Amino acid sequence: MKFENFLATIRRHAQLTEAEEKRLCSLLTIKTLKRKEFLIRSGEDARHEYFVNKGCLRTYYLDHKGVEHNTYFAVEGYWVSDIYSRTFNAPTLCNIVALEDCELVHISNIALESFLEEVPALERFFRISYQNSLATVHLKQIQLLSMNGMERYHYFRKKYPELDRRIPQKHIASYLGFTPEFFNTIRSKAMRADADTFSDYLGA
Amino acid sequence: MKFENFLATIRRHAQLTEAEEKRLCSLLTIKTLKRKEFLIRSGEDARHEYFVNKGCLRTYYLDHKGVEHNTYFAVEGYWVSDIYSRTFNAPTLCNIVALEDCELVHISNIALESFLEEVPALERFFRISYQNSLATVHLKQIQLLSMNGMERYHYFRKKYPELDRRIPQKHIASYLGFTPEFFNTIRSKAMRADADTFSDYLGA
Numbered sequence: 001m002k003f004e005n006f007l008a009t010i011r012r013h014a015q016l017t018e019a020e021e022k023r024l025c026s027l028l029t030i031k032t033l034k035r036k037e038f039l040i041r042s043g044e045d046a047r048h049e050y051f052v053n054k055g056c057l058r059t060y061y062l063d064h065k066g067v068e069h070n071t072y073f074a075v076e077g078y079w080v081s082d083i084y085s086r087t088f089n090a091p092t093l094c095n096i097v098a099l100e101d102c103e104l105v106h107i108s109n110i111a112l113e114s115f116l117e118e119v120p121a122l123e124r125f126f127r128i129s130y131q132n133s134l135a136t137v138h139l140k141q142i143q144l145l146s147m148n149g150m151e152r153y154h155y156f157r158k159k160y161p162e163l164d165r166r167i168p169q170k171h172i173a174s175y176l177g178f179t180p181e182f183f184n185t186i187r188s189k190a191m192r193a194d195a196d197t198f199s200d201y202l203g204a
Numbered sequence: 205m206k207f208e209n210f211l212a213t214i215r216r217h218a219q220l221t222e223a224e225e226k227r228l229c230s231l232l233t234i235k236t237l238k239r240k241e242f243l244i245r246s247g248e249d250a251r252h253e254y255f256v257n258k259g260c261l262r263t264y265y266l267d268h269k270g271v272e273h274n275t276y277f278a279v280e281g282y283w284v285s286d287i288y289s290r291t292f293n294a295p296t297l298c299n300i301v302a303l304e305d306c307e308l309v310h311i312s313n314i315a316l317e318s319f320l321e322e323v324p325a326l327e328r329f330f331r332i333s334y335q336n337s338l339a340t341v342h343l344k345q346i347q348l349l350s351m352n353g354m355e356r357y358h359y360f361r362k363k364y365p366e367l368d369r370r371i372p373q374k375h376i377a378s379y380l381g382f383t384p385e386f387f388n389t390i391r392s393k394a395m396r397a398d399a400d401t402f403s404d405y406l407g408a
Contacts, residue, residue, distance in 0.1 A: 061346050069349050071342075084346075087339035093346045116328070123327035124320070130334035135291035137341050138275075142265050142288075142297045145273050 006105045014125035027111040031104045039096040046085035048106045055102025070175040218329035231315040235308045243300040250289035252310045259306025274379040
């Protein structure tokens with residue numbers, strides 16, 4: 001069933017009745033994207049929340065010098081949208097583009113807000129998801145202050161092996177805040193060194 | 205009443221019955237802190253969620269060189285805790301210290317989690333709070349890429365006049381990622397210039 005993964009994810013934190021799940025599914029549609037196709041472009045309004053059934057996407061900010069800064073990646077089981085645009089009803093600041101052919105489950109913000117008012121049990125799912133995201137963002141902020149480039153690269157590879165395998169290395173470099181040249185140096189060093197000698201000292 | 209501000213904040217997003225509010229209040233206690241006293245020290249477990257009734261607090265990460273990096277400020281009506289420690293049951297990475305004498309409402313994480321299971325209506329309050337925080341963090345991340353130091357300083361002063369007034373400027377400098385020297389240069393320039401000429405171009 002096309003919404004099976006979506007429902008399995010919801011069920012991890014929220015208990016909806018069968019009727020509520022059926023009603024939620026009636027609000028969902030499937031969207032497909034070809035590789036390199038844009039889901040959202042900066043300046044647009046983010047009117048939907050997306051769940052990744054298949055594929056891989058990249059969120060990036062394009063600065064005034066034309067440099068792309070990656071801020072987020074999404075693969076199967078992840079959600080993707082511009083939370084800034086959605087929360088503050090403002091034009092989106094970022095671009096979201098498919099790195100592979102994608103199949104997404106989507107729900108409009110209006111339908112989602114109205115469903116949340118109707119079924120408070122679903123609030124729990126989003127509360128826990130957002131809390132986890134905030135905690136992860138906080139950890140990333142502290143890592144920028146506490147780890148050097150090599151340590152952050154090793155942490156990323158260990159924590160997100162799936163992303164490391166599927167996402168072009170230049171995009172990971174941008175996500176970690178490296179220039180491509182700095183990243184090449186780090187990668188060469190990492191290939192020579194024994195990865196086990198790098199302690200994952202934040203333990204997360 | 206000592207929980208009046210707390211309840212007024214909750215009511216902005218969640219509708220609890222009178223009995224539920226009464227039950228919630230029975231789980232709350234008041235904690236006071238003197239100026240310079242610590243609420244949490246790094247390495248401890250964050251076992252409570254705090255709401256500021258009165259006063260002002262600063263969250264910071266202390267790096268291995270002994271430099272403090274401010275990550276968050278809280279005044280009346282704000283919440284404060286270490287979300288990383290609370291979410292992942294890990295020792296806290298940061299320190300939280302009182303900048304003024306404080307009165308805090310606090311609830312233990314265990315009591316809060318159990319109340320949320322009992323009263324899903326409260327999930328809505330935290331879902332919206334965390335969503336707003338995530339959107340704000342995302343905006344700050346983009347500002348670091350899109351604005352120069354002067355623009356970020358003006359944005360902060362305009363967006364948070366209360367924090368600008370009450371928090372020592374050296375702490376604001378650390379929050380904005382400036383060295384004290386760089387901040388002094390920027391502040392002198394800002395005092396000479398007409399603040400109106402700096403466009404708040406993210407419009408938030």
